[in-house]
Amino acid sequence: MSSLSVMLNGAASKAADRHVPTLVEEKFASRLFAKDHTMWGPAAEDESSKRLGWVDASEVSRPLVAQINELRESFAAEGVDRFVLAGMGGSSLAPEVITKTAGVELFVLDSTDPVMVQAALTKDIARTAAVISSKSGSTVETDSARRAFEKAFNDAGIDAARRLVVVTDPGSPFDQASRDAGYRAVFTADPTVGGRFSAMTAFGLVPSGLAGVDLEALLDEVDEAAEVLREDAEDNLGLLLGAVMGGTTPLRNKLLIQDCGSGIVGFADWAEQLIAESTGKDGTGILPVVVTDDVPELKAPVASDVLPAYLVPQDTETAPEGDAVAVAGSLGAQMLLWEVATAVAGKLLGINPFDQPDVESAKTATRAVLADKPEPTPAVLVDGSVEIRGAADLLDGAQNLTQAVVALLDRLPADGYVSIQAYFDRLTWTELEDARPLVATATGRPTTFGWGPRFLHSTGQFHKGGPGVGVFLQITADSETDLEIPGIPFTFGELISAQADGDAQVLEEHGRPVLRLRLTDRETGVSQLLDVLTALAQR
Incomplete structure (x- = not known):
């Protein structure tokens, strides 16, 4: 039961x-x-005919368990017991909740913030293996992480191929390229399962199992539920x-x-x-x-x-x-x-729950920014450690950070929501999440908080395709740390900036109000922003 x-x-x-x-x-x-x-x-019908494999994924995935356990044991025999997952959206969020609930360690790298990438690369590299998860292999975040890990392993005198595990769709370009490169293991997942439904496929199970989760017990829970949910x-x-x-x-x-x-x-x-x-x-x-x-x-x-x-x-x-x-x-x-x-x-x-028609728009805009490398848009205002940008009609008359935030919140309709988006190292700057309840208090309206760029692969679809009642507070930051991406003509710092720029551009094209804050110093900028939001919440 x-x-x-x-x-x-x-x-x-x-x-x-x-x-x-x-x-x-x-x-x-x-x-x-x-x-x-x-x-x-x-x-x-066309999309849903190719996206219903999740209903029996727990049964289909059973044979994977022995393979994953065997791989974990072989890694352990070589002193490798720290695993990093490079993935985005559902392919990273499912393993994160699975491993956290089980109380086992998994470093989930779902960011292009150079500080977070560096932490994934440099901590205990001698005992680390990386799982690169991507249905196509062309996702910019995961491809960049793969390149960075290859270099980090080789620089440490470690055979990179022996430390890389791939999860992808069968027959994808990434599938064949990974086999040609001699990577330690290549797992293919059911291609009839979309990323956000992929928890019980190789995308969810491989990193979770390598980290030490009891996969048989997890699949048993799903099978028991399926017996009643199919009735x-x-x-x-x-x-x-x-x-x-x-x-x-x-x-x-x-x-x-x-x-x-x-x-x-x-x-x-x-x-x-x-x-x-x-x-x-x-x-x-x-x-x-x-x-x-x-x-x-x-x-x-x-x-x-x-x-x-x-x-x-x-x-x-x-x-x-x-x-x-x-x-x-x-x-x-x-x-x-x-x-x-x-x-x-x-x-x-009355919608198709298996497609994501607006996700690609932000990716396209990001690619354009990276290709053109335009000069940064001049700040409309600078207040302390915060550069303030936004449409002229949004910021007309604003003279400081408080007035800029108020101008954004004044655009909030009666049935609207506020979306706070922080393109930051989410492991170091957890205090930024305090912005959510402060803004909710100030407005009395539902307020979401998302770490960029990972939300682009999930809630980003709602922001563009859902009801047009959101207002958007985007927070980015300068960093003293940046990292090259081997074989790519841009850095991680340039990539995350381009992702923020591209998403803001698409939101504005959809008529969504966007206030863009860039912190010239992370510590003082975060403190300054939270002070402003606290004051607004206390009004």
């Missing part, structure tokens, strides 16, 4: 009552697990949660996800990329808002477009108060549950 439970109240319960009987009548659950690709409409029944928890996510009336399209002692570390971050990238398109979608203990949005009466979702311990039996949903279960079971629910929500929203 699965350990899963979904507890509903208020608007969440009404949404389930309204939609689940129809989903059962249409046999949505059994058709989903039979990989029926026709359930999201004719326009989605066409009104108590099917995947149908219930999906109806809550995509079926409230009027649509509560900001889903505040708060962990309340679930025991799963970082699950909300994984769910955020799954839901945002899957649903944020065609002008609609569900915006996941990952919140911590300090949740200003829940202290006042909850707004009519907001739905709280609580991740609770498995022994919880009481439904949440107000218009809310509470979810409990083991890690593997919850991963499959939320994937099923996302597929359900896509149907109710």
